Amino acid sequence: MKDIREDIAWAKINQDVMKSLENPRKLYWVILFFALMAFGFGVGCEIYQYQTGMGVENVNNPQVWGLYIATFIFWIGMSHSGTLLSAILHLMHADWRKPIYRFAEAMTTFSLMTAGLFVMVHIGRLWQFYYSLPYPNERGIWPNFQSPLLWDAMAIFTYLSSSVLFLFVGMIPDLAIVRDTMHPGWRKKLYTLLALGWEGTDRQWRNFRVTYLTIACFLIPLAVSVHSIVASDFGMSQQPGWHVTSFPPYFVAGALYSGCAAIITLFIILRYVFKFEEYMTKPILKKIVRLTFAIAMVWTYLNAVEFASVWYSHDQVSKDVLIQKATGTYAPFWWGMIFCGSVVPLVFAFKRFQTNIPVLFAVSLLLNLGMWLERWMIVAPTFAHGYYPWTWDNDQWPSMVAWGLVFASFGWFTLLFMIFCKVFPSVSMYEVKEMVYHRSLHLKKNETAEQGAH
């Protein structure tokens, strides 16, 4: 199994990564085309919904939340692993993250932007969404600071702006490399602007390191808080099935889980499309797979904690909701979530599958299907079996418009992500060089030690 070559020349790294900005495989254009189609379809759905009213989502009066909220949580969750790879593993000095953290961080940013769209798509009066922001206005009206939805709005804005900053700061040395090698044109102008006059002097590198580390430290508590606050949307309410103390860690674990699974999917796609086989190597993939497996088990454990605490709580209504989930109309989806989320990741326990790309691709998609189902199974069953008997056995199935928008969100995300990877270096050149340098240094040390022994 080939890892990154220690003797790879720095100029070759530059050349290889920069090639991804110019000539990807044909599949790139196919993906871009389908993403654009899906996004366009969603724009149509949204225009129709905006004109007609939220009723076209086919939600109804006791069941006021549907697919949009579920998919919102899904995308917020997806954003967490980028931070895990780029910030947490940076602090832990895990060098295998270096070739892959850039695209993971981009994934964070774009999935947050997608999640933000779902808030917009969900609310009944989109044209007045700014009421939920504490902006200065002539009437002196503030939003309601007690509402978890307001915390959400603030947490997401903070997280989004910080991760954009983090992505950008981490990219500055690479942007300078691209600037210096690019032919004159709009790209050169763009990189010149973004590279902020980077020259690679000692002082610049020192300042850069400090800035990067500071933002990394700032971002980690933010990442944890964002999904804890999304969990509070449910945990702070009074409804059975939502009012669960363990929700914040459960949501954070679920977020890291779906994010890691998405990293595997995107890893495999990028590796092929941009011919990154030499940098996104199988040993790195193996490490992410193991990380995902660990997080999957944490998620499974927290799931079991939730079920057990409901089961033994003597809270009859919550217990009824749990029973309803496992045996009611939503049962196939609920069991599907258990299967995809807790059984499928067991594949990762086998060494021979840990680097088998087709298997990993299929499994990572299944894991994310499971995580999407998890979010839907948090939102929908509580509405179908709450405190009040009038709402019981009242199922609600999403309309084609709702499915269309969910489908389109994947198109929108892919579109942003694919364009990013074509415009910016999605493998961090300077950090791969660092990694190679450290490894060769290590190798040399071993060699001299061996010679000494003789």
Added chain:
Amino acid sequence: MSVSNLLENWSQVRHAHPVDDKPHDPYKWAMAIDLDACTGCNACSVACFAENNIPVVGKERFQHGQQMHWMRVERYWDEDGREFPDQGFQFLPMMCQHCEAAPCETVCPVAATNHTADGLNSQIYNRCIGSRYCSANCPFKVRYFNWYDYPTDEMVWPAEMTQQMNPDVSVRSKGVMEKCTFCVQRLSAAKVTAKGEGRIVREGEVQTACQQACPTGAISFGNLVNPESRVHKQWEAQQVDLVKDKQEKDESDEKAVLRGYRILEELRAYPSVMYLERVRESAV
């Protein structure tokens, strides 16, 4: 727009607990519904539709569960093994319970639903952005969302029908939440009249539409802090206290039949509607 402004308004709209609350002076609107008198005729619901300009959404949207009845009459079948003609059932008229510590109020991101000084759970349509969190957190599920733009819908309000709309009640556009207001337009009118005459609203001076329409007089509505009001007397006789989450009833008096209760009291929402249990000697 200053922080002091925020803090001032905060104490005005936010209530920690009805016990610590400022006294409802001079009004606390409350209701009592006698289920023994209710025949399930739905007149209250119809009156509510007429009074409050509620859209009649039509068959198809009703089947999708998008109905708007602020006042709904629920039917609960007995589950004692008997089949239809012999099977007994009960009715329960359900509307916004105007909880003193309403779960819907704290979760609204834009503070579109608030508590008024006279104990109403108010809804500001112009402020609502339609996040629907209030309905998600309502234990009674009595909030209704405008899924479509009903006022402009020819099927819901044909042009000639707009003449029958109540001019005192605003018409709600798509994307806002609405619910029972305890006929706040009638309460305001009565309060204005009373204020002009330098007194407070007298018992019986104001009626809600459902109360007015009820043929059996099952619904009584009034000022709970007025000791002369029928509602006050009923609540007192049934030993139901607004500020308790678990009533301690003195049942030593054999003759007094205590049948007053509030729905889901244990959730500590402190609803303002008391129900009187139905007394049943026969199956139906």
